[in-house]
Amino acid sequence: MTKRTAARHDAYHQLREAIISGQFHPNERLVEASIAGRIGAGRTAVRAALVRLDQEGLVTLEHNRGARVRLISDNEALEIEQVRAALEGMLARRAASRISADQLRDLHEMIDRMRGRVEEGDSIGYSELNATFHQVIWAAADHPTGGRLLGSLKSQGIRFQYQTALRPGRAQRSLREHEAIFAALKAHDADAAESAMRDHLAEVLDTLQWAIDSQHRTARWLPG
Amino acid sequence: MTKRTAARHDAYHQLREAIISGQFHPNERLVEASIAGRIGAGRTAVRAALVRLDQEGLVTLEHNRGARVRLISDNEALEIEQVRAALEGMLARRAASRISADQLRDLHEMIDRMRGRVEEGDSIGYSELNATFHQVIWAAADHPTGGRLLGSLKSQGIRFQYQTALRPGRAQRSLREHEAIFAALKAHDADAAESAMRDHLAEVLDTLQWAIDSQHRTARWLPG
DNA sequence: ATCCTCAATAATGTCGACAATTCAGCTTTC
DNA sequence: GAAAGCTGAATTGTCGACATTATTGAGGAT
Numbered sequence: 001m002t003k004r005t006a007a008r009h010d011a012y013h014q015l016r017e018a019i020i021s022g023q024f025h026p027n028e029r030l031v032e033a034s035i036a037g038r039i040g041a042g043r044t045a046v047r048a049a050l051v052r053l054d055q056e057g058l059v060t061l062e063h064n065r066g067a068r069v070r071l072i073s074d075n076e077a078l079e080i081e082q083v084r085a086a087l088e089g090m091l092a093r094r095a096a097s098r099i100s101a102d103q104l105r106d107l108h109e110m111i112d113r114m115r116g117r118v119e120e121g122d123s124i125g126y127s128e129l130n131a132t133f134h135q136v137i138w139a140a141a142d143h144p145t146g147g148r149l150l151g152s153l154k155s156q157g158i159r160f161q162y163q164t165a166l167r168p169g170r171a172q173r174s175l176r177e178h179e180a181i182f183a184a185l186k187a188h189d190a191d192a193a194e195s196a197m198r199d200h201l202a203e204v205l206d207t208l209q210w211a212i213d214s215q216h217r218t219a220r221w222l223p224g
Numbered sequence: 225m226t227k228r229t230a231a232r233h234d235a236y237h238q239l240r241e242a243i244i245s246g247q248f249h250p251n252e253r254l255v256e257a258s259i260a261g262r263i264g265a266g267r268t269a270v271r272a273a274l275v276r277l278d279q280e281g282l283v284t285l286e287h288n289r290g291a292r293v294r295l296i297s298d299n300e301a302l303e304i305e306q307v308r309a310a311l312e313g314m315l316a317r318r319a320a321s322r323i324s325a326d327q328l329r330d331l332h333e334m335i336d337r338m339r340g341r342v343e344e345g346d347s348i349g350y351s352e353l354n355a356t357f358h359q360v361i362w363a364a365a366d367h368p369t370g371g372r373l374l375g376s377l378k379s380q381g382i383r384f385q386y387q388t389a390l391r392p393g394r395a396q397r398s399l400r401e402h403e404a405i406f407a408a409l410k411a412h413d414a415d416a417a418e419s420a421m422r423d424h425l426a427e428v429l430d431t432l433q434w435a436i437d438s439q440h441r442t443a444r445w446l447p448g
Numbered sequence: 449a450t451c452c453t454c455a456a457t458a459a460t461g462t463c464g465a466c467a468a469t470t471c472a473g474c475t476t477t478c
Numbered sequence: 479g480a481a482a483g484c485t486g487a488a489t490t491g492t493c494g495a496c497a498t499t500a501t502t503g504a505g506g507a508t
Contacts, residue, residue, distance in 0.1 A: 031488090031489070031490095032489080032490070033488095033489075033490095042461095042462060042463065043464095043490095044461075044462055045461090045462080047272070048271075048272070048275050049492095051272050051275045051276055051279075052275055052276075052466070052476095054276075054280040055275075055276045056279060057372075062492060063469095063490090063491085064468080064469050064470065064489085064491075065469090065470070065489090065490080066470095066489065066490065076368070077369055078370060079368065079369035079370065080369055082314060082367070082369075082370070083311065083314070083369055083370050083373060085314075086310045086311055086313065086314040086370075087307065087310055087311070087312065087375075090306060090307070090309075090310040095305075113337035132471085143303055143306070144300075144303065145304055145306075145307055146303065146307050146310075147302060148307070149307065149373065149411075168487090174302060174392045235481090238462095255458090255459070255460095256459080256460075257459075257460095266491095266492060267492095267493085267494095268491075268492055269491095269492080271460095271461095282476095284503070286458060287461085287499095288461075288499050288500065289459090289460080289462090289499090289500070290459065290497080291462065352457085402507065
């Protein structure tokens with residue numbers, strides 16, 4: 001336990017949290033000395049953390065040019081979502097045969113609460129429940145390798161997280177998709193679970209594409 | 225170009241190649257000073273390389289206890305192959321609609337050469353062609369995110385650790401599976417390409433399971 | 449014989465210093 | 479006036495030194 005908490009306070013985790021929570025802007029330069037001062041660590045530790053974050057994809061490290069917060073392009077966000085779809089499809093398949101009664105109950109309860117959020121129009125609360133819903137499925141899949149990969153992907157796509165909830169009518173549709181996933185898992189039907197998950201994430205991908213397009217539209221409108 | 229070649233000779237890539245090619249045994253301790261001497265780099269560079277490899281999963285780094293070559297457990301090897309199957313399936317789907325005539329010709333030629341290796345019983349040469357075959361598909365998929373993830377997956381090390389190529393009759397079967405993938409790509413049939421690739425990697429998974437089982441068999445036989 | 453203690457050794461973690469490099473702003477030149 | 483060249487500050491890359499920490503092995507107590 002002490003190790004866990006210690007690990008949460010080292011340079012890597014601190015810097016990671018700071019980046020994910022948006023305390024540094026995309027493309028912002030990460031100067032070793034200033035970060036070291038900010039999080040109370042030596043430059044050595046910061047350097048190690050930057051190497052890790054580079055390998056993880058949250059930061060780009062150029063020789064003799066330092067580190068920057070990695071800017072994730074629109075295309076890359078779509079790619080990340082595609083990878084996520086492939087991996088979560090596989091995890092859903094695995095989860096179908098392994099999910100416990102407790103976990104099924106959790107999911108069912110979550111869907112009820114999600115329905116409540118939709119009726120209230122609370123899209124942020126919905127997004128949070130949505131994330132938890134998917135995490136329960138990861139846990140049920142019992143697949144550390146896939147889970148780890150998804151975790152690092154999710155942290156990279158964080159910038160686009162809330163945009164997909166803004167599309168009109170998206171929430172209702174998303175809710176139905178989650179109900180389909182739940183039904184497949186409850187029936188322990190691996191094929192159905194994977195395809196329901198893939199359908200769901202294909203919809204998310206469509207919505208993300210729509211969000212990106214509308215972003216470009218407004219970007220062009222503003223200056224005119 | 226100079227950057228590319230320089231990158232191939234830095235501590236990270238050198239050490240990575242050494243581990244993947246089996247020059248260090250699993251669980252072997254990696255002493256910073258001796259590695260630095262061996263590959264002609266400073267301890268600083270070796271440390272950075274070890275941090276990267278730890279994040280990548282090829283090495284475990286314990287505080288004050290140094291680095292070891294990470295032993296990939298049987299379960300983890302299976303998990304890695306499952307992830308690979310999911311990702312490569314997606315890439316094959318994408319490749320179907322994007323692959324060029326040149327790339328198709330390359331693949332066709334490779335299959336011919338693979339057939340030659342099978343007839344000669346050259347399983348090592350076959351493995352190398354196999355790897356190249358898959359890489360052409362990655363390139364055709366034009367999906368940097370997926371490609372990067374697949375590249376950092378420890379699938380290369382798995383082949384070495386478990387020697388999956390030794391299963392009797394595996395090569396012939398593998399060859400037919402590759403022919404099916406090629407046919408689907410040539411027809412630009414996305415569904416067929418994905419399912420052919422997934423079938424292929426499901427077979428690889430089976431073979432890996434077989435290799436694990438036979439490893440356990442021999443392990444129990446030796447002491448008796 | 450077994451366990452414990454404790455010094456000796458070897459390896460890692462961290463810091464400071466300095467060289468090498470980039471970058472911005474200024475000067476020179478045409 | 480613009481492009482090329484130069485200078486100096488800021489930053490990164492690397493090395494050596496030293497403190498900290500594990501590990502090993504010998505010797506002694508039970």
